[in-house]
Each structure stands twice: as C-alpha cells, then as structure tokens.
Amino acid sequence: MARPVRLGVNVLASGRHDAAWKTLPDAATLSTDIDAFIRIAKVAERGLIDALFLADGPGGLVEESFTRPWRALDPVTLLSGLSQQTDHIGLVATTSTIFGHPYVVARQIASLDHISKGRAAWNIITSQTPVALDAYGLDKGFSQDERYQRAREFAEIVTGLWDSVPQDAVVASGDVFVDERRLRPIDVQGRHFRARGSLSATVPPQGRPVIFQAGQSEDSKAFGARYADALFTGQRTLQGGQKFFADVKALARANGRDPSQLLVMPGLFPILGSTEAEAQRRKADLDAGLDIGFLHGELARHFGLTPDDIPLDRVLPFDLIDRAEPNVPIASRWPRAQILSEARPANWTARQAALSNIIGGHRMVVGTPEQVADDILRWIDGDAADGFNLNIDVQTSGLEDIVDHLIPILQKRGRFRTRYEGRTLRDHLGLARYTDPRDLATRRTGTRD
Helix, strand or coil, X not given: CCCCCEEEEECCCCCCCCCHHHHCCCHHHHHHCHHHHHHHHHHHHHCCCCEEEECCCXXXXXXXXXXXXXXXXXXXXXXXXXXXXXXXXXXXXXXECCCXXXXXXXXXXXXXXXXXXXXXXXXXXXXXXXXXXXXXXXXXXXXXXXXXXXXXXXXXXXXHHHXXXXXXXXXXXXXXXXXXXXXXXXXXXXXXXXXXXXXXXXXXXXXXXEEXXXXXXXXXXXXXXXXXXXXXXXXXXXXXXXXXXXXXXXXXXXXXXXXXXXXXXXXXXXXXXXXXXXXXXXXXXXXXXXXXXXXXXXXXXXHCCCHHHCCCCCECCHHHHHHCHHHXXXXXXXHHHHHHHHHHHHCCEHHHXXXXXXXXXXXXXXXXXXXHHHHHHHXXXXXXXXXXXXXXXXXXXXXXXXXXXXXXXXXXXXXXXXXXXXXXXXXXXXXXXXXXXXXXXHHHHCCCC
C-alpha cells in the first residue's frame, strides 16, 4: 500500500513569510496572543493534521525579533494551554539539550503528555546561539563533539526518567500508595549531566512521548537514528532528500530499529492559489513587503561575498561563488549548499535566490493545490520523505487554504486520513506505543525484575 502522508504545522503567530505581519491587524500583540494560537490550532485540527510544531531557541530577543513577530512564549506552557482547546492534534515542544537540566525537561514533557492524554512530543535541538550563551551566562559555546555528548547524556536521563515510575507501581492499597519495589530509578553519572532517582510523574500515556530531532549534519543523523522517532530537516531538492532519507533509514537499521519507525519530515513552504498565476501573485504581494537589501546582504554573506559581487537582477556568478567557498562562515555552509542546489539548475538571479525563503530555510512550492499535492507525493513515493512540516505563509488564511483545498486532494487520492483514527500522537504518525523492554520480559516470565 502507498504510504500515508504525515503533516505537521510549524506554528508562528503571523505566519512564516517575513512580511506576513504587515498584512495583519494587531501585529504588535501577536507573539503573546493566546487567542491567535488557539485559532491556528483549531484550523489545523479541522484539517486532521498530525501535529502542531513549536520551534524555539533559548535566550532573549534574536535578530528576527526586530523585524517580525517572534517566538515569545515558552513552548511547553503554550502547548499545555492549546491542549485544553483541542482534542486530537499532536503537540511538539522544542527544548535544547545544551542548556538547563534534563530532569526539568523530562518532567515538563511527561506532564504535557498526561495533560493532553497522549499527544506530546519533544523536539531536541543542540544549537547554541550567541544570545543563548549570553542568557545562560556562558562566555563560549561547546565544540561539536561536546554538544552531542551532552545531547546523548541529556536524552538518556530524560528517557530513563520517563520510564522510572510504572503505573503499576501506584498500588493505592492498604497503607501503601506507591510500591517502591516497582520503581525503576535511574543513576546516570555523565561527564556533563548527572541524575539519580525517579520522576514525580508516572509513565506517560504514550509509554514514551514522541521524540523529534532537528538537523541534517552527520552527527545529527546518527543521534536521531538512535533516539528519535521522527527527524525534521531542511532539504530543498528531491535528490538531496532521497540521500538523507536513505542515510537515516540505514542508520536506524544499523541500530537494530525498524526503519519505518523513524520518520523523515522535511520542512515545506507551500503558497497556494486557485491558479498558478494567482499563487505567484500571492507570493509577489508578500515579497513586496520584504527588505530586499537585507536579504541581498544575507545571501552574499552565505556565499562569502559582498552584495556588489552578486547584482540582484543578474544570474548568480557560480564560478565566483565556488572560488569564495573558503570564506564562507561555518553557520552558512548548510544554507549555502541548499540554496545552490536549487539555484544552479534553474540559473537563478540573486533576487530569485534572495526571495526563496533563505531566512526560513525551507523549500518553497508555489502553485495550485493539485500542483502542491503532486509535489508532496513525488517526494513520498520517491523515498525522499515520510511527510512534511508545513510552513504557512500567512496565518490563518494560508493554513485554511491547505485545510480546505490541499488536504481534500490528498484524501481523494487515498493518501491522507479522513478522520483521526487514534487518540495519541503515536497513533497519528503510525508509531508503535513505546513499551519498556523490562515490561516485555515481565510478560514473558510472569515475574518482575
């Protein structure tokens, strides 16, 4: 059978397009307006979408905060509120494994899973921006090896704590409420993190909340193949997506896992219109509100060049860009490669490249619902993705277009649900309920460890 399409929504109050807020009333309060987020959640759930995804980064105001509504609210707190306004849609909270302590995250995400009755997910990030380092009082960041060492220890503690209080340890009989013998306390003495004991909450409704992981480096893929249930990634070409997909499925298999239980969900930025021309006009109208000078400068920086080196309305000088590769900042290497993967075959001008969502990073598809549906299925059936994390141009009009026009096409083609058939996020994503191996041993022998 053809694989079903999995769809999440990357939630920003105004929408992903950097000029979306200029088209909306009350933009100044959007970042902290719970009613705006409730509206988004209800539209997404009406569309039977798998999950709401809240990206986040530790620290205070970042660069985008000065030019558009930003991610102001704590993801776990916000999703806890949204859980009480929805019944089915999954709730994905982003937290870092670089800052803070894993006990706090374990308790937060387990609490969200209980509060939402099994709809929580933890999206792991390992990024360390200057604003985050400043907020946590650190003079410098961690090396690549240290970041992933910390991430592994962090994940071991979080998942161990989730498993530490089986529901059957709460016997509530006679004078005993919790049977201490049935607890599974952890004792992790890592290089970066230490933790002993049990969590205060019982095992979450899903057995274990879904784990997402964002990234595309070799270290990220290896980490995700070991710990994650789904990977968010930025892939702008079908061939690049196919390679990433094949790599992580092979890594999952090498870890003794069923590759179908590790989903690949790249970001996708669709802009819809009833005709292709209408969709292009929608994009052009939004693009007119962008600061093209700023984007031109960012594009040049990604290439290790100056704006004068890449005139806006000339085809990109690919030979010059190649020669400048040694000048490219480390943080720009991935976006540079992704931009060029689209720009070279199409002979883009610098303007076309600058307006291709270089800040958001994800691939744009501009067209009719039928064209976007065709694109989605081309990636799914071409083994480049299991689904997509959708970036919405303007909230909630862009999401309503997807729910009312794109999803019905996928449903008619038998590739997207027509109702929520399960209760938990694992149900929606086709992921098995997590069962602690010790419980399986108990069932086989009839005794406890």
